[in-house]
Amino acid sequence: MGYVDEIIERAIAKNPGEPEFIQAVKEVLTSLRPVVDANEDLYRKEALLERLIEPDRQFKFRVPWVDDKGQVQVNVGYRVQFNNSIGPYKGGLRLHPSVNIGIIKFLGFEQIFKNSLTSLPIGGGKGGSDFDPKGKSDREVMAFCQSFMTELCKYIGADVDVPAGDIGTGAREIGYMYGQYKRIRGMYEGVLTGKGLSYGGSLVRTEATGYGLLYLTDEMLKCNGIDIAGKTVCISGSGNVAIYATQKAQQLGAKVVTLSDSTGWVYDPDGIDLDAIKEIKEVKRARLTEYRNYRPNSEYYEGRGVWTVKCDIALPCATQNELSLEDAKVLVANGCKAVAEGANMPTTLEATEYLQENGVLFAPGKAANAGGVATSALEMSQNSERLSWSFEEVDAKLKSIMVNIFHNMDDASKRYGFEGNYVVGANIAGFEKVASAMIAQGVC
Ligand code: GLU
Secondary structure, rough: OOHHHHHHHHHHOOOOOOOOHHHHHHHHHHHHHHHHHHHHHHHHHOOEEEEEEEOOOEEEEEEEEEOOOOOOOEEEEEEEEEEEOOOEEEEEEEEOOOOOOHHHHHHHHHHHHHHHOOOOOOEEEEEEEOOOOOOOOHHHHHHHHHHHHHHOOOOOEEOOOOEEEEOOOOOHHHHHHHHHHHHHHHHOOOOOOOOOOOOOOOOOOOHHHHHHHHHHHHHHHHOOOOOOOOOOEEEEEOHHHHHHHHHHHHHHOEEEEEOOOOOOOEOOOOOOOHHHHHHHHHOOOOOHHHHHHOHHHHHHHHOOOOHOOOEEEEEEOOOOOOHHHHHHHHHOOOOEEEEOOOOOOOHHHHHHHHHHOOEEEOOHHHHHHHHHHHHHHHHHHHHHHHHOHHHHHHHHHHHHHHHHHHHHHHHHHHOOOOOOOOHHHHHHHHHHHHHHHHHHHHOO
């Protein structure tokens, strides 16, 4: 049995009940086969892949807090510090009822390669809780965040591990967590990113994941002879990534016709009205059902369905495994030319293969959505030098990082004879730097 298959079996045996983590390990290791085969003796001797799939450490802790009725609630908190061979652990905090250790490990594992791809010095980590911020008052969210940080603060630091936002963790939550960290540790340091502009945040961080997704998609399309202007785009999700992906797509001349949330989706044949979406999602924190009040011509549907709409470009920006093989078949039948992942692993393995086999350009999340964490790293740089850069400066850096990521994964795919397979290219390009850093640093 080859080294890659041995390690996949090992991952399956040692991580029962963690299907998302196994899925991520399979996806990454399978596409690393060409590099692993070329270096098998060295990697086996170094137990490189065994080390790569085992987190450095993982924390699981109780998060008790008091709700508005005076009732004590208990959630579970997690932080997985996966790999710090190229920089301090870096990655978001997901607050969602579905969160468990397997999901945090899948996200942390993906983060290692994503962060490496940015070409900035950041390692891979992830955390979160099964707390659901939906329907909670600001005071309840604050109570949860303070309790969560009371434990988490023992394990993080500006040069150790720098958490950030993810699903359910936005500017409000980061603010409450930062305040509690400062209060307990007595340190004003860049320990979190995605901070407010008044206390050390970076311009463009809010927009970064969505903007970055479009910068990379635009470059991928251009290099394949396609102009994004005038194209129809379907986007899923309606959180931070989806909103700013919509904005940048519109600025580039494309028409975005769908968005979704956990209960349904909207189709707006005239193009999504971003001001309406921002008011519904960012100000009112309400559901997409409200969108029809702003745009009577639009249609609202319960359940899933975004990928049934005919489009040239599909940008899944909601959550993992939201684009299935059936969805991929419909997209291909409808003439879709490109899929780029704004969320983490939104496309199932079977769907990814089907899209690639049918000539759809496919940009995996670890490359396509790396703009968020890249701008977080720029926030860390600004915090370290106690300066803040202009919007234009950060945006220009973000754009050049995304264009570079595209070319790095494109080059890597060509170097190993998989031209146009950006999944292979992204995994190899991300892995090479981490592997050489791990070997250089000895057995650790
Ligand atoms: N949660 C985002 C991601 O999946 C951002 C992480 C960060 O900024 O550290 O990459």
